[in-house]
Amino acid sequence: MNAIPKGKAGLWAAAAAALVILPLAWGSPYPMHIMITILIWSFAYTSWSMMGRFGLVSLGHGGFMGVGAYVTALAWNNLGLSPWLGIPLGLLCAALLALVVAWPCFRFRITGHYFALVTLALSGIVLQVIVATRGLTGGSLGYTPDRVPGGSSIIAFQFTDKSTWYLIALAVWAMGLVIWYAVQHSMMRYALEAISEDEDAAAAAGVNVTAEKLKITVISAMMTALSGALYCQYQMFVSPDSVSGIAISLQMVFAVVVGGIYVALGPTIGAVITILLGEGLRIGFGPAAVGWDNLIYGLLLVIFIIFLPQGILGSIMSVWRRNTARAAA
Amino acid sequence: MLELRNVDTGYGTFQALFGASLEVRLGEAVGVIGPNGAGKTTLMRVISGLIRPTAGQVLWEGTDLATVPAHRIVELGIAHVPEHRRLFPRMTVEDNLRMGAFMPAARPKFAQRLEFVYGLFPRMKERRNQLAGTMSGGEQQMCAIGRALMSDPRILLMDEPSAGLAPVIVQQVFELVRRIRESGLTVLIVEQNVQQVLKVVDRAYLLEAGTIRMSGTAAELSASDTIREAYLGV
Structure with missing residues (x-):
């Protein structure tokens, strides 16, 4: 690894400072809300891409998001457990769920399309469980964590102030990128790339194929559950449709493919595009445009897979790299 | 060093090896020759743990590899060059x-x-x-x-290193095998190219339809009528 050149480090620091200060200085609630939503979903999409980029295409990550959100909220309302403990509990549940689903898949070499189908079922099952246990979870009507008097409390992880949420979401999003880079610069990445190309050859080279795949799946599931818990605490409301189920799972795949699956900021670009598209349609066309975003997603997905398989950011970066290489030569 | 004792194995209900036994001693180069579908690749896969014996034993310095997972077998010093390079x-x-x-x-x-x-x-x-x-x-x-x-590794398993290569490249590959041998590494090599492989190994086994039919030094096998007629075409 090369050390980052001085000028570049300064640029990064400036960008980070701008991300922290500018939105706070602006202070208007609607753009702030959009920024927070983008950051939380960016983190969720990054979590999905952790395994998606290695050919482990999950269509069930909505399930993990739902587990994170509901476990945290249920523990708070029913057991009085602070989200500071409830969130780790939700992450643990998501990790267990990931193990239960993924271990048999990996052990018995269920890969590619078949793995995607198994995970698709997972996302449907979590949705059905939430709907079926209506007495506890509120079913399809949704669920609200109990508000603390006054609205804000660190212990309850509830804040009425949008700038607090912005900083939390920014920190978690940055943490997602840090985990992405940690994997990128680890032997795990080589192992997983090798596995995605040829499982037998990877095993023959000494890679414990099942263990490596399980590790990244659990990491990805826990990160996704965290995004679900954050989303719920921020919105103070979750419904099965907003964090779980097949629609959310597919939306993750769509956003990451559009943004760029092999680059760190690809999922973030994907989140910016999907959320701005959704909001734009909502503001521009109102109720007349309900469901249009899904139509446009589907169309864009086909176009991207055929013409820009590296996604927007991925394509821009490879063109840029080619040009700088040519300039250097 | 490496010994297979009466190994049976297969894929599902299809049995590919029937009581295969062979031995590789330290510092040796041993060849396994035989036609397509004889079970040569299966033999390699059973040693490196990619499939399991249904009967018999795969012994590495006296310990049975039957329950050792593939990635641990590499750690024991057994390296596999898979067929078609992979x-x-x-x-x-x-x-x-x-x-x-x-x-x-x-x-x-x-x-x-x-x-x-x-x-x-x-x-x-x-x-x-x-x-x-x-x-x-x-x-x-x-x-x-x-x-x-x-x-x-302490032993190198090579599965058909000449497969799918042009004749002139095949020569080069066997030259590589010779160089690896000379570096002192123990080698077990599976090949269809009988003529070439018998030039670089000490001993060889003939595998046909999942059974070891014949074994001996490279010179013995090159001189045997069965092999001369069926594999060397002379």
Whole structure:
């Protein structure tokens, strides 16, 4: 690894400072809300891409998001457990769920399309469980964590102030990128790339194929559950449709493919595009445009897979790299 | 060093090996020859743990490998160059070699092993940043052998290193095998190219329809009528 050149480090620091200060200085609630939503979903999409980029295409990550959100909220309302403990509990549940689903898949070499189908079922099952246990979870009507008097409390992880949420979401999003880079610069990445190309050859080279795949799946599931818990605490409301189920799972795949699956900021670009598209349609066309975003997603997905398989950011970066290489030569 | 005792194995209900027994001693080069579908690749896969024996034993220095998972078998010093090379085509040559030294015990020796492999195959050093899938067949075979050597193995299993290569490249590949032998490594090599392989091994086994039909020194087998008629065409 090369050390980052001085000028570049300064640029990064400036960008980070701008991300922290500018939105706070602006202070208007609607753009702030959009920024927070983008950051939380960016983190969720990054979590999905952790395994998606290695050919482990999950269509069930909505399930993990739902587990994170509901476990945290249920523990708070029913057991009085602070989200500071409830969130780790939700992450643990998501990790267990990931193990239960993924271990048999990996052990018995269920890969590619078949793995995607198994995970698709997972996302449907979590949705059905939430709907079926209506007495506890509120079913399809949704669920609200109990508000603390006054609205804000660190212990309850509830804040009425949008700038607090912005900083939390920014920190978690940055943490997602840090985990992405940690994997990128680890032997795990080589192992997983090798596995995605040829499982037998990877095993023959000494890679414990099942263990490596399980590790990244659990990491990805826990990160996704965290995004679900954050989303719920921020919105103070979750419904099965907003964090779980097949629609959310597919939306993750769509956003990451559009943004760029092999680059760190690809999922973030994907989140910016999907959320701005959704909001734009909502503001521009109102109720007349309900469901249009899904139509446009589907169309864009086909176009991207055929013409820009590296996604927007991925394509821009490879063109840029080619040009700088040519300039250097 | 390595011994197979009456090994049966197969895929589902199809049995591919019937009571196969063979032995490789330290420092030897041993060949397994036989026609297509005889079970040669299966024999290699059962040694490196990619499939399991249904009966019999695979012994490595006296311990049974039956329950040892594939990635642990590599750690024991058994490196496998799979049939058709099985490189990681979208990774660079050097990253492919890095994968060969993946196991924790091999990682500290990575730089040293890399130098060894580049010394053996200078071509790989020239091509280290090239994607493995874009090289010629002979170079890919070199890279596959290099990857197996990265783990500093005690025995090298080579599955049909000449498969799918042009005749002139086949010569070069056997030259590589000879060089690896001379470096003192124990080698078990499976081949259809009987004429060539008998020139580089000490002893060989003839495998037909999942059964060991014959064994002996390379000279004995080259002189045997069965082999001369069926495999050498003389």
